[in-house]
Amino acid sequence: MIEVVDLTKRYGKVVAVDHLSFRVEPGTITGFLGPNGAGKSTTLRSVLDLVHPDTGGATVLGRKYRELDRPIHRVGAVLEASEVHPGRSGRNHLRVLAAAAGIPRSRVEEVLDLVELSEAAKRRVKGYSLGMRQRLGLATALLGDPEVLVLDEPANGLDPAGIRWLRDLLRSLAAEGRTILVSSHVLAEVAQTVDRVVIIHRGRLIQQASIAEVLAGAQGGTRVRSPEASRLRTLLAAQGATVTDVGDGTLVADVPPERIGELAAANNVVLHELTVERATLEEVFLELTAGETTQ
Amino acid sequence: MTTLVRSELLKIRTTRSWWAYLMVIVLFTAIGVAAEIGSSSADRGTSDFQVSLVDTVGVAVLFAIILGITIVTTEFRHGTVTPTFLVEPHRERVILSKAIAGVVVAIGFALLSLLVVAAVAIPWLTIVDAELHLADGEFATRVGQQLLSAVLWVLMGVAIGTLVHSQVAALVGTLIWIFLGETLLVGLFGLLDVDGAAAYLPFHALDSADGSGGENLLSYEGGIAVALGWIALLGAAGIWRTRRRDIS
Numbered sequence: 001m002i003e004v005v006d007l008t009k010r011y012g013k014v015v016a017v018d019h020l021s022f023r024v025e026p027g028t029i030t031g032f033l034g035p036n037g038a039g040k041s042t043t044l045r046s047v048l049d050l051v052h053p054d055t056g057g058a059t060v061l062g063r064k065y066r067e068l069d070r071p072i073h074r075v076g077a078v079l080e081a082s083e084v085h086p087g088r089s090g091r092n093h094l095r096v097l098a099a100a101a102g103i104p105r106s107r108v109e110e111v112l113d114l115v116e117l118s119e120a121a122k123r124r125v126k127g128y129s130l131g132m133r134q135r136l137g138l139a140t141a142l143l144g145d146p147e148v149l150v151l152d153e154p155a156n157g158l159d160p161a162g163i164r165w166l167r168d169l170l171r172s173l174a175a176e177g178r179t180i181l182v183s184s185h186v187l188a189e190v191a192q193t194v195d196r197v198v199i200i201h202r203g204r205l206i207q208q209a210s211i212a213e214v215l216a217g218a219q220g221g222t223r224v225r226s227p228e229a230s231r232l233r234t235l236l237a238a239q240g241a242t243v244t245d246v247g248d249g250t251l252v253a254d255v256p257p258e259r260i261g262e263l264a265a266a267n268n269v270v271l272h273e274l275t276v277e278r279a280t281l282e283e284v285f286l287e288l289t290a291g292e293t294t295q
Numbered sequence: 296m297t298t299l300v301r302s303e304l305l306k307i308r309t310t311r312s313w314w315a316y317l318m319v320i321v322l323f324t325a326i327g328v329a330a331e332i333g334s335s336s337a338d339r340g341t342s343d344f345q346v347s348l349v350d351t352v353g354v355a356v357l358f359a360i361i362l363g364i365t366i367v368t369t370e371f372r373h374g375t376v377t378p379t380f381l382v383e384p385h386r387e388r389v390i391l392s393k394a395i396a397g398v399v400v401a402i403g404f405a406l407l408s409l410l411v412v413a414a415v416a417i418p419w420l421t422i423v424d425a426e427l428h429l430a431d432g433e434f435a436t437r438v439g440q441q442l443l444s445a446v447l448w449v450l451m452g453v454a455i456g457t458l459v460h461s462q463v464a465a466l467v468g469t470l471i472w473i474f475l476g477e478t479l480l481v482g483l484f485g486l487l488d489v490d491g492a493a494a495y496l497p498f499h500a501l502d503s504a505d506g507s508g509g510e511n512l513l514s515y516e517g518g519i520a521v522a523l524g525w526i527a528l529l530g531a532a533g534i535w536r537t538r539r540r541d542i543s
Binding site (some may be wrong): 041042045048049050051052065066068071072077079080082083084085086087088089092095096097099100101102140 | 298299301302305306309310311312369373374375377378379380381382383384385539541542543
């Protein structure tokens, strides 16, 4: 669907993207994640033939973007919320692009409705909030009713209600069978929406996997609460486990819950709570992109 | 291609500067033609004088080059070049559509300006009992020459904008070049004893291509040919640059 192969882009001495390869499977929502400056925008712009890579390249739907017939009917993109003439109204911004692509005016009204911008449509974009500009960007991407959507940080500038709205919209778009690649530097924004993630850092691929795989690979511990915490701690330590006392009679150990349960039963230790502690995606993300963050 | 040109025309019409262009053209033309008639009392009835009034359309011609530069550079200034190139990734087609839309609008500007000339001059000359020579062949010729001049100037603007993407640099640079750069070069050519070369400078060529004549200029046809040459040269360099540019 979207395939990036050995993509490298340098700006002067700075390597923005470094031999990056990944695939976006059809019908999935893929989160494209990395800290600010990881090379996400440069990658997306290379996919869309806006930026000329130094090596490698990308295909969408099996072709280079510029070789697609009527590309915005196949691929919709939102890259930056500010790419609108401030003096033009939201409606006219869409009409201009619709005219270029031979899309009827009725479709402009449809997408305005879809992103809930109809009421503000005749106002100049200058007076729009960042959230409204993001909506207008989404409307632009949806003009051609494309099967692939590429969204660069669409949640930027949205308030929590806006982020929920975006999440619901992306879900409903994906439910219609569209393929979506959505970038973000805040994992939480997309964690509940995406099926798969591509994590990059400093232009290089860190991980490409499903959300479940990322979580499974994360180092989680087992949380155990007991009135005899200190005795349990000694027992666990004797088994070679690393144990942390988090207070209130609660311990966190790097041992599966089964073994703690068995150990407690064998030694008649009363347990009040025994749960697997999942690392949140955010922690995983920070862990994966850490280590290299210092120059 | 038709859809692209339609989109470019819509872009021009959907910003406030469109109304500013129209108002300023009407105002400047009216002032220009009134000054012309008001300052000459003796020869108002002559065909030569009345034909020279058509040259007031030169106001529209100056706005044609500003329009040409602006329709390209505004896309880079506001980042709208991104969605524009997403709709049409073949960038040279976008530039070509801008040139065609620019020509259409520049002809409109010249006709509007011409209308103002007529609206001011005809009643005025009629009131002062000057004989009108509207049916003269020379009259139609000059109108045609001014329309072609507007076309050449807008194309020059598009070519410059395609080469110099910064709006301020392109507009200011062009104005400085027109009013200072070529004058200095004329002086330099004089010192180097190659005075004739000055006529081949881009805006000297454009000057000879408006049919109003002048000293040390190329012939009318020669002016058109040299102006087209400059437009082609700058335009080709601009398309090369625009195609290579990373839109980031």
